[in-house]
Amino acid sequence: DSGVTQTPKHLITATGQRVTLRCSPRSGDLSVYWYQQSLDQGLQFLIQYYNGEERAKGNILERFSAQQFPDLHSELNLSSLELGDSALYFCASSVATEGNTIYFGEGSWLTVV
Protein backbone atom coordinates (compact mmCIF):
# COMPACT_ATOMS: atom_id res chain seq x y z
CA ASP A 1 0.00 0.00 0.00
CA SER A 2 1.57 3.26 -1.20
CA GLY A 3 -0.57 5.48 1.01
CA VAL A 4 -2.08 7.27 -2.01
CA THR A 5 -5.84 6.75 -2.20
CA GLN A 6 -7.85 7.11 -5.39
CA THR A 7 -11.60 6.95 -5.88
CA PRO A 8 -13.50 5.59 -7.64
CA LYS A 9 -11.62 2.45 -8.59
CA HIS A 10 -13.83 1.79 -11.59
CA LEU A 11 -16.12 4.06 -13.54
CA ILE A 12 -18.22 3.48 -16.64
CA THR A 13 -19.83 6.46 -18.28
CA ALA A 14 -21.23 7.56 -21.62
CA THR A 15 -19.66 9.81 -24.22
CA GLY A 16 -20.25 13.48 -23.61
CA GLN A 17 -20.48 13.07 -19.86
CA ARG A 18 -18.29 14.56 -17.14
CA VAL A 19 -16.56 12.71 -14.31
CA THR A 20 -14.42 13.65 -11.33
CA LEU A 21 -11.59 11.50 -10.05
CA ARG A 22 -10.38 12.04 -6.54
CA CYS A 23 -6.98 11.56 -4.96
CA SER A 24 -5.71 11.75 -1.39
CA PRO A 25 -1.91 11.95 -1.28
CA ARG A 26 0.31 10.28 1.29
CA SER A 27 0.36 12.03 4.62
CA GLY A 28 2.88 14.86 4.47
CA ASP A 29 3.26 14.88 0.68
CA LEU A 30 2.78 18.31 -0.88
CA SER A 31 3.07 17.36 -4.55
CA VAL A 32 0.33 15.59 -6.46
CA TYR A 33 0.68 14.29 -10.00
CA TRP A 34 -1.86 12.93 -12.45
CA TYR A 35 -0.98 10.41 -15.13
CA GLN A 36 -3.03 8.71 -17.82
CA GLN A 37 -2.20 5.19 -18.98
CA SER A 38 -3.78 3.66 -22.03
CA LEU A 39 -2.67 0.59 -23.98
CA ASP A 40 -1.28 2.49 -26.92
CA GLN A 41 0.15 5.54 -25.13
CA GLY A 42 1.91 4.24 -22.07
CA LEU A 43 2.09 6.36 -18.94
CA GLN A 44 1.48 9.99 -19.89
CA PHE A 45 2.04 12.87 -17.51
CA LEU A 46 -0.96 15.18 -17.28
CA ILE A 47 -0.40 17.74 -14.55
CA GLN A 48 1.35 18.40 -11.24
CA TYR A 49 0.33 20.48 -8.24
CA TYR A 50 2.50 21.55 -5.36
CA ASN A 51 0.87 22.83 -2.19
CA GLY A 52 -2.20 24.01 -4.06
CA GLU A 53 -0.44 25.62 -7.01
CA GLU A 54 -0.09 24.22 -10.50
CA ARG A 55 3.58 23.31 -10.97
CA ALA A 56 3.92 21.55 -14.30
CA LYS A 57 1.67 20.70 -17.19
CA GLY A 58 2.02 17.83 -19.61
CA ASN A 59 -0.23 16.51 -22.32
CA ILE A 60 -3.46 17.46 -20.63
CA LEU A 61 -6.43 18.14 -22.91
CA GLU A 62 -8.41 21.35 -22.55
CA ARG A 63 -11.45 19.22 -21.65
CA PHE A 64 -9.55 18.07 -18.57
CA SER A 65 -8.82 20.16 -15.51
CA ALA A 66 -7.47 19.55 -12.06
CA GLN A 67 -7.04 21.27 -8.75
CA GLN A 68 -5.45 20.71 -5.40
CA PHE A 69 -7.36 21.79 -2.33
CA PRO A 70 -6.06 23.30 0.94
CA ASP A 71 -6.18 19.88 2.59
CA LEU A 72 -3.90 18.71 -0.30
CA HIS A 73 -6.33 16.28 -1.86
CA SER A 74 -6.72 16.66 -5.58
CA GLU A 75 -9.42 16.18 -8.17
CA LEU A 76 -9.14 15.55 -11.88
CA ASN A 77 -12.18 16.62 -13.87
CA LEU A 78 -12.78 15.08 -17.27
CA SER A 79 -15.54 16.56 -19.40
CA SER A 80 -17.13 15.99 -22.82
CA LEU A 81 -15.80 12.48 -22.59
CA GLU A 82 -14.85 10.59 -25.72
CA LEU A 83 -14.25 6.90 -26.29
CA GLY A 84 -10.52 7.58 -26.51
CA ASP A 85 -10.49 8.88 -22.94
CA SER A 86 -10.96 5.35 -21.67
CA ALA A 87 -7.84 4.65 -19.66
CA LEU A 88 -6.37 4.07 -16.25
CA TYR A 89 -5.81 7.38 -14.45
CA PHE A 90 -3.15 7.41 -11.78
CA CYS A 91 -2.55 9.89 -9.06
CA ALA A 92 0.86 10.03 -7.42
CA SER A 93 2.38 12.09 -4.66
CA SER A 94 5.78 13.09 -3.37
CA VAL A 95 7.18 15.19 -0.57
CA ALA A 96 8.55 17.92 -2.83
CA THR A 97 8.89 18.53 -6.52
CA GLU A 98 12.06 16.91 -7.76
CA GLY A 99 14.64 14.36 -6.82
CA ASN A 100 12.10 12.49 -4.75
CA THR A 101 10.39 9.17 -5.03
CA ILE A 102 6.84 9.50 -6.24
CA TYR A 103 4.25 7.11 -4.90
CA PHE A 104 1.40 5.98 -7.10
CA GLY A 105 -2.13 5.11 -6.17
CA GLU A 106 -3.87 2.07 -7.58
CA GLY A 107 -5.58 4.08 -10.28
CA SER A 108 -9.09 4.79 -11.45
CA TRP A 109 -10.27 2.73 -14.41
CA LEU A 110 -12.42 4.88 -16.67
CA THR A 111 -14.44 3.27 -19.42
CA VAL A 112 -16.33 5.54 -21.80
CA VAL A 113 -19.05 3.80 -23.77
Place this chain on the structure above:
Amino acid sequence: SQKIEQNSEALNIQEGKTATLTCNYTNYSPAYLQWYRQDPGRGPVFLLLIRENEKEKRKERLKVTFDTTLKQSLFHITASQPADSATYLCALVGAGNMLTFGGGTRLMVKP
Protein backbone atom coordinates in the same frame (compact mmCIF):
# COMPACT_ATOMS: atom_id res chain seq x y z
CA SER B 1 12.22 16.29 -29.07
CA GLN B 2 12.86 14.42 -25.85
CA LYS B 3 12.57 10.65 -26.08
CA ILE B 4 12.89 7.75 -23.69
CA GLU B 5 13.15 4.35 -25.30
CA GLN B 6 12.73 0.98 -23.70
CA ASN B 7 12.53 -2.30 -25.55
CA SER B 8 8.83 -2.79 -26.17
CA GLU B 9 9.28 -6.50 -26.78
CA ALA B 10 8.90 -8.74 -23.78
CA LEU B 11 12.06 -10.18 -22.28
CA ASN B 12 11.76 -13.88 -21.47
CA ILE B 13 14.38 -15.46 -19.25
CA GLN B 14 14.83 -18.57 -17.17
CA GLU B 15 14.60 -18.49 -13.40
CA GLY B 16 17.97 -17.95 -11.78
CA LYS B 17 19.43 -15.99 -14.70
CA THR B 18 20.19 -12.28 -14.74
CA ALA B 19 17.69 -10.05 -16.51
CA THR B 20 19.06 -6.90 -18.13
CA LEU B 21 16.72 -4.14 -19.28
CA THR B 22 17.77 -1.08 -21.23
CA CYS B 23 16.63 2.53 -21.15
CA ASN B 24 17.96 4.93 -23.78
CA TYR B 25 17.18 8.61 -23.92
CA THR B 26 17.74 11.52 -26.27
CA ASN B 27 17.59 15.29 -25.82
CA TYR B 28 17.65 15.02 -22.04
CA SER B 29 20.23 16.07 -19.53
CA PRO B 30 18.69 14.40 -16.52
CA ALA B 31 19.97 15.03 -13.04
CA TYR B 32 18.68 11.59 -12.09
CA LEU B 33 16.87 8.58 -13.44
CA GLN B 34 14.41 6.29 -11.74
CA TRP B 35 13.20 2.73 -12.27
CA TYR B 36 9.72 1.53 -11.39
CA ARG B 37 7.97 -1.81 -11.44
CA GLN B 38 4.37 -2.12 -12.60
CA ASP B 39 2.13 -5.15 -12.28
CA PRO B 40 -0.96 -5.46 -14.53
CA GLY B 41 -3.72 -3.09 -13.46
CA ARG B 42 -1.66 -1.71 -10.58
CA GLY B 43 0.19 1.53 -9.99
CA PRO B 44 3.94 1.72 -10.65
CA VAL B 45 6.13 1.08 -7.63
CA PHE B 46 9.44 2.90 -7.16
CA LEU B 47 12.53 0.68 -7.14
CA LEU B 48 15.71 2.73 -7.50
CA LEU B 49 16.94 6.25 -8.18
CA ILE B 50 20.39 6.96 -9.61
CA ARG B 51 21.91 10.42 -9.93
CA GLU B 52 24.02 11.69 -12.82
CA ASN B 53 27.19 11.57 -10.75
CA GLU B 54 26.60 7.95 -9.76
CA LYS B 55 27.72 5.20 -12.10
CA GLU B 56 26.02 2.36 -10.33
CA LYS B 57 23.45 1.74 -7.62
CA ARG B 58 22.49 -1.52 -5.95
CA LYS B 59 19.59 -2.71 -3.84
CA GLU B 60 19.42 -6.37 -2.93
CA ARG B 61 19.21 -8.26 -6.25
CA LEU B 62 18.77 -5.07 -8.28
CA LYS B 63 21.51 -3.07 -9.94
CA VAL B 64 21.20 0.08 -12.03
CA THR B 65 23.90 1.76 -14.09
CA PHE B 66 23.75 5.23 -15.58
CA ASP B 67 25.99 6.30 -18.45
CA THR B 68 25.37 9.96 -19.28
CA THR B 69 27.80 9.77 -22.23
CA LEU B 70 25.92 6.93 -23.87
CA LYS B 71 22.63 8.35 -22.57
CA GLN B 72 21.70 4.96 -21.30
CA SER B 73 20.69 3.17 -18.13
CA LEU B 74 20.81 -0.56 -17.60
CA PHE B 75 18.65 -2.32 -15.02
CA HIS B 76 19.75 -5.75 -13.83
CA ILE B 77 17.91 -8.31 -11.74
CA THR B 78 20.20 -11.09 -10.60
CA ALA B 79 19.02 -14.58 -9.62
CA SER B 80 15.66 -13.75 -11.19
CA GLN B 81 12.49 -15.35 -9.87
CA PRO B 82 9.02 -15.83 -11.40
CA ALA B 83 7.80 -13.20 -8.91
CA ASP B 84 10.00 -10.67 -10.72
CA SER B 85 7.72 -10.94 -13.77
CA ALA B 86 6.29 -7.48 -14.37
CA THR B 87 6.73 -4.41 -16.54
CA TYR B 88 9.69 -2.23 -15.65
CA LEU B 89 9.62 1.47 -16.41
CA CYS B 90 12.43 3.98 -16.46
CA ALA B 91 11.67 7.62 -15.80
CA LEU B 92 13.53 10.88 -16.28
CA VAL B 93 12.93 14.43 -15.16
CA GLY B 94 12.13 16.44 -18.25
CA ALA B 95 11.14 19.99 -19.00
CA GLY B 96 9.33 21.73 -16.19
CA ASN B 97 10.54 19.15 -13.68
CA MET B 98 7.92 16.65 -14.76
CA LEU B 99 8.79 12.99 -14.47
CA THR B 100 8.46 11.35 -17.88
CA PHE B 101 8.24 7.58 -18.27
CA GLY B 102 9.46 5.27 -20.97
CA GLY B 103 7.06 2.78 -22.49
CA GLY B 104 8.30 -0.02 -20.23
CA THR B 105 9.66 -3.48 -20.87
CA ARG B 106 7.73 -6.56 -19.85
CA LEU B 107 9.84 -9.18 -18.13
CA MET B 108 8.71 -12.81 -17.95
CA VAL B 109 10.72 -15.14 -15.74
CA LYS B 110 9.97 -18.77 -16.38
CA PRO B 111 10.43 -21.44 -13.70
